[in-house]
Amino acid sequence: MQTPWEHRFAQRTQRMQSSAIRELLKLTALPDIISFAGGLPAPEVFPVEQFKEACNKVLCEHCDIALQYGTTEGYQPLREMIAQHSTRMGIKIKAENVLITSGSQQALDLLGKIFINPGDRILVEQPTYLGALQAWNAYGAEYITVPSDEDGMITSELNHALRMGPKFIYVLPNFQNPSGTTLTLERREELIEIAGNFGVPIVEDDPYGQLRFEGDHIPSVALLDSCQQPDNGHYTGNVIYLGTFSKILAPGLRLAWVIAPSEVINKLVQAKQGADLHTSTFTQAVAYEVGKSGFISEHVKTIQSIYKERRDVMLRSLEKHMPDGVQWTHPAGGLFLWVTLPETMSSLSFFEAAIQEKVAFVPGNAFFPLGGGENSMRLNFSNSCPEKIEDGIARLALVIKKQFA
Amino acid sequence: MQTPWEHRFAQRTQRMQSSAIRELLKLTALPDIISFAGGLPAPEVFPVEQFKEACNKVLCEHCDIALQYGTTEGYQPLREMIAQHSTRMGIKIKAENVLITSGSQQALDLLGKIFINPGDRILVEQPTYLGALQAWNAYGAEYITVPSDEDGMITSELNHALRMGPKFIYVLPNFQNPSGTTLTLERREELIEIAGNFGVPIVEDDPYGQLRFEGDHIPSVALLDSCQQPDNGHYTGNVIYLGTFSKILAPGLRLAWVIAPSEVINKLVQAKQGADLHTSTFTQAVAYEVGKSGFISEHVKTIQSIYKERRDVMLRSLEKHMPDGVQWTHPAGGLFLWVTLPETMSSLSFFEAAIQEKVAFVPGNAFFPLGGGENSMRLNFSNSCPEKIEDGIARLALVIKKQFA
Numbered sequence: 001m002q003t004p005w006e007h008r009f010a011q012r013t014q015r016m017q018s019s020a021i022r023e024l025l026k027l028t029a030l031p032d033i034i035s036f037a038g039g040l041p042a043p044e045v046f047p048v049e050q051f052k053e054a055c056n057k058v059l060c061e062h063c064d065i066a067l068q069y070g071t072t073e074g075y076q077p078l079r080e081m082i083a084q085h086s087t088r089m090g091i092k093i094k095a096e097n098v099l100i101t102s103g104s105q106q107a108l109d110l111l112g113k114i115f116i117n118p119g120d121r122i123l124v125e126q127p128t129y130l131g132a133l134q135a136w137n138a139y140g141a142e143y144i145t146v147p148s149d150e151d152g153m154i155t156s157e158l159n160h161a162l163r164m165g166p167k168f169i170y171v172l173p174n175f176q177n178p179s180g181t182t183l184t185l186e187r188r189e190e191l192i193e194i195a196g197n198f199g200v201p202i203v204e205d206d207p208y209g210q211l212r213f214e215g216d217h218i219p220s221v222a223l224l225d226s227c228q229q230p231d232n233g234h235y236t237g238n239v240i241y242l243g244t245f246s247k248i249l250a251p252g253l254r255l256a257w258v259i260a261p262s263e264v265i266n267k268l269v270q271a272k273q274g275a276d277l278h279t280s281t282f283t284q285a286v287a288y289e290v291g292k293s294g295f296i297s298e299h300v301k302t303i304q305s306i307y308k309e310r311r312d313v314m315l316r317s318l319e320k321h322m323p324d325g326v327q328w329t330h331p332a333g334g335l336f337l338w339v340t341l342p343e344t345m346s347s348l349s350f351f352e353a354a355i356q357e358k359v360a361f362v363p364g365n366a367f368f369p370l371g372g373g374e375n376s377m378r379l380n381f382s383n384s385c386p387e388k389i390e391d392g393i394a395r396l397a398l399v400i401k402k403q404f405a
Numbered sequence: 406m407q408t409p410w411e412h413r414f415a416q417r418t419q420r421m422q423s424s425a426i427r428e429l430l431k432l433t434a435l436p437d438i439i440s441f442a443g444g445l446p447a448p449e450v451f452p453v454e455q456f457k458e459a460c461n462k463v464l465c466e467h468c469d470i471a472l473q474y475g476t477t478e479g480y481q482p483l484r485e486m487i488a489q490h491s492t493r494m495g496i497k498i499k500a501e502n503v504l505i506t507s508g509s510q511q512a513l514d515l516l517g518k519i520f521i522n523p524g525d526r527i528l529v530e531q532p533t534y535l536g537a538l539q540a541w542n543a544y545g546a547e548y549i550t551v552p553s554d555e556d557g558m559i560t561s562e563l564n565h566a567l568r569m570g571p572k573f574i575y576v577l578p579n580f581q582n583p584s585g586t587t588l589t590l591e592r593r594e595e596l597i598e599i600a601g602n603f604g605v606p607i608v609e610d611d612p613y614g615q616l617r618f619e620g621d622h623i624p625s626v627a628l629l630d631s632c633q634q635p636d637n638g639h640y641t642g643n644v645i646y647l648g649t650f651s652k653i654l655a656p657g658l659r660l661a662w663v664i665a666p667s668e669v670i671n672k673l674v675q676a677k678q679g680a681d682l683h684t685s686t687f688t689q690a691v692a693y694e695v696g697k698s699g700f701i702s703e704h705v706k707t708i709q710s711i712y713k714e715r716r717d718v719m720l721r722s723l724e725k726h727m728p729d730g731v732q733w734t735h736p737a738g739g740l741f742l743w744v745t746l747p748e749t750m751s752s753l754s755f756f757e758a759a760i761q762e763k764v765a766f767v768p769g770n771a772f773f774p775l776g777g778g779e780n781s782m783r784l785n786f787s788n789s790c791p792e793k794i795e796d797g798i799a800r801l802a803l804v805i806k807k808q809f810a
Contacts, residue, residue: 005606005672006668008572008573008606009519009520010518010519010520010521010525012522013519013672016519016675016676040474041473043468043472043473046472048464048468048472051464051468055457055461056460056461059460063448063453064448065657067448067451067456067655067656067657067658068448068451068655068656068657069443069444069445069651070657102507102681102684102685103682105681105682106681113417113418113543114415114418115415117415134678135679135680137679138518139415167413201410201413250472250687251472252471252472252475252685252687253472253685254507254681254682254683254685263411264410267410267418267421270421271418271421273539274510274514274539274540274541274542275511275514275540275680276507276508276511276514276659276681277510277536280507280657280688281657282655282658283685283687
């Protein structure tokens with residue numbers, strides 16, 4: 001029904017209508033539901049004692065700064081900590097290449113703000129992260145998709161897709177959301193080469209890169225790209241890298257960062273100044289206190305071991321309970337795995353039945369900007385304890401078996 | 406010079422070029438400068454002990470929630486606290502009418518996102534808040550201005566301006582930024598009536614409303630408007646109200662709120678989900694702990710008395726040092742006053758001379774979206790101690806007197 005306000009909303013907000021998916025996901029918050037739907041860290045891994053100490057220290061020693069307005073670029077000690085960490089990892093940057101954002105979601109929004117004219121195309125993996133689509137829909141983005149397999153984006157399809165003229169390529173190379181897959185080293189190199197040939201920048205979103213449970217770390221796309229650039233003392237190159245504290249400290253802080261050439265950072269700063277002036281100086285100062293002595297790399301090991309156990313339980317439970325014809329990915333890290341049903345099935349069709357059985361997931365089509373993916377679903381393994389994972393998968397398998405009948 | 410990135414930036418970002426003003430303002434952060442340029446609260450009024458207690462309590466009792474992802478709408482106890490406070494002040498609302506934002510700057514950005522199509526006109530006071538212009542320029546806004554005097558926006562000019570078809574009216578009725586003036590009750594009523602006649606909504610930005618040093622509180626535009634609406638148990642009406650914790654607790658938290666009819670809140674929530682998912686649950690929980698027992702209304706009295714003294718010192722210093730022909734407003738609250746020079750003078754022309762004398766201000770033309778205002782400047786009195794205010798005004802007067810010579 002047309003209301004007094006609806007006709008006033010901007011045209012672009014038509015793309016922001018509350019989706020059927022979002023309505024469904026409200027059901028996942030009902031009591032007693034075992035939810036594999038969210039993307040929440042385990043609260044057991046929040047380093048509460050470290051936060052208490054850090055808050056006290058910040059309020060005793062730096063309250064004039066931490067409670068006051070700050071610079072749009074971010075709290076300088078935190079920017080420097082990130083620059084030093086990145087340089088140790090091989091990406092030689094300075095603090096001027098780091099922008100602190102209010103979660104990576106804000107980085108996605110600011111990238112949309114500075115790059116996307118209405119109708120511009122963005123090249124994404126299929127499936128891809130839902131939150132990126134939400135951010136860019138608001139700027140009138142269109143999408144070009146490249147399919148993925150167990151090794152991530154199928155880079156041999158990139159040449160064809162890039163001929164359609166995307167503004168940038170968006171990729172989550174490590175333990176992808178939603179699929180849990182990891183882009184191989186060979187494909188990372190192919191991605192960089194082909195993107196370079198077409199002169200199209202890459203946005204690398206890496207929220208889970210440090211949460212690897214097994215196998216060797218693969219260098220980030222940003223690192224591989226920067227190694228090919230002339231070493232002139234400045235970070236140049238073709239990759240904008242997004243990192244976050246949400247999965248390695250706590251998402252409630254809303255703290256993330258962008259690494260980019262300084263001319264991109266400068267434009268993002270202009271956009272961020274109008275968007276929220278700056279990210280909370282208090283949470284920035286607290287994160288710096290928690291992280292400055294190297295605590296995070298120790299803490300990450302704890303998270304890895306807990307999430308690995310949960311992933312193992314989920315994989316074993318799927319093996320034990322799921323009927324033939326159901327397949328799933330085997331992520332080497334991160335928070336999610338991806339289940340594929342026989343082609344004729346739709347996970348949407350039994351979503352409500354699953355809720356009745358007190359188990360929830362995200363229907364796969366939410367991650368397909370051009371449609372498709374109905375026979376798939378995303379499962380989160382980080383937020384439920386092992387017993388609930390086993391129980392929840394058993395319930396889900398029951399629901400699915402009924403579909404086969 | 407065209408760089409590899411510049412040609413990729415979206416058209417709308419051309420309006421976001423780093424302004425001459427912003428370059429100038431970098432000078433105000435140099436050491437030894439007495440800066441009347443910023444809009445910073447006095448750090449002396451940050452309630453550090455209350456924050457320490459609140460952080461401890463939140464981390465001991467609510468860390469599962471405060472460090473975790475939260476809902477886009479905001480931390481429910483905080484929304485309810487704001488709804489109850491507003492209802493006590495006369496605006497009958499429920500938590501569903503409250504959206505928590507990452508500072509009021511984010512509220513301005515989200516309003517731009519949901520309302521402004523490129524080329525849409527926004528009606529603003531002249532002078533008006535620079536940050537609103539920055540937020541809306543990014544969406545391609547154009548501006549219609551209505552002049553102001555000592556009683557705020559000259560509402561008798563509204564009929565003419567509204568015929569130009571603005572999307573909404575933006576007004577700061579209390580101790581306006583930058584002018585320090587307050588919209589009279591009669592003009593508030595006239596504003597509501599005329600806006601209603603034209604069917605144009607009002608955005609009321611009220612960061613300083615509680616910081617009144619003298620005289621009687623004037624009901625907010627939102628309250629006056631809501632009194633005219635049918636009492637059907639829902640907040641309806643024509644006004645979107647912006648409040649913030651930045652001036653009554655601490656800006657470093659980046660915490661503010663929007664009050665609006667629920668259909669507007671719902672659209673803002675969709676926009677915010679793509680913009681930053683949600684505001685820090687941690688800072689929200691801390692602000693709730695600090696505020697829940699009524700501490701803020703006591704604390705506001707402390708702020709009022711400190712800022713009143715500083716305003717008085719600034720007014721007396723202006724009286725003592727400024728040459729004839731220089732005028733200034735007498736704000737009854739807030740953080741700013743507005744100085745008007747003889748018409749032929751330009752505050753930009755002696756900005757650098759002032760910096761040489763170690764005193765800074767914001768040149769007035771920054772607050773005029775359509776040009777003008779060169780013979781004016783904004784002075785902040787909240788952030789400098791009384792001795793520095795006297796000293797800084799004396800220096801500034803010296804610089805100005807040289808212009809007269």
